[in-house]
Amino acid sequence: MAKQFSSKRMQREARTVEVMIRRYCRDKHGSGQGELCDQCQELLDYAYLRLTHCPFQDGKTTCGKCPVHCYKPGMRQEIQEVMRYVGPKMVLTNPLMALSHALDGLRRKPVKRRSSAA
Ligand code: SF4
Numbered sequence: 285m286a287k288q289f290s291s292k293r294m295q296r297e298a299r300t301v302e303v304m305i306r307r308y309c310r311d312k313h314g315s316g317q318g319e320l321c322d323q324c325q326e327l328l329d330y331a332y333l334r335l336t337h338c339p340f341q342d343g344k345t346t347c348g349k350c351p352v353h354c355y356k357p358g359m360r361q362e363i364q365e366v367m368r369y370v371g372p373k374m375v376l377t378n379p380l381m382a383l384s385h386a387l388d389g390l391r392r393k394p395v396k397r398r399s400s401a402a
């Protein structure tokens with residue numbers, strides 16, 4: 285992962301979204317191992333940016349359950365498509381990551397930890 289995040293929890297979030305976008309790109313866009321098409325690279329960079337500026341940080345729920353949902357409409361649609369497609373497959377391919385994500389999602393109400401810069 286190219287970027288550093290503020291905590292292990294946020295690094296895990298970033299790693300999860302990266303794994304999901306990579307899987308999606310491989311299956312849907314025919315990208316090779318370790319590669320991303322331009323569209324998916326843009327989505328991953330955007331997801332990292334949103335995590336960096338997330339006002340909730342360690343207090344966040346999953347982005348899918350966030351009442352704010354800070355993604356702009358086009359990107360929101362793209363990430364939702366990735367989650368819909370890859371989410372169910374994660375249970376088999378990355379069970380621990382899927383479990384952590386499910387547990388994170390149990391926190392329905394995010395807790396604001398710091399103010400956002402963007
Ligand atoms: S504000 Fe919500 S949607 Fe945006 S990064 Fe934080 S938890 Fe995810």
Ligand SMILES: [Zn+2]
Pocket residue numbers: 308309310313315320321322323324325
């Ligand atoms: Zn792609």
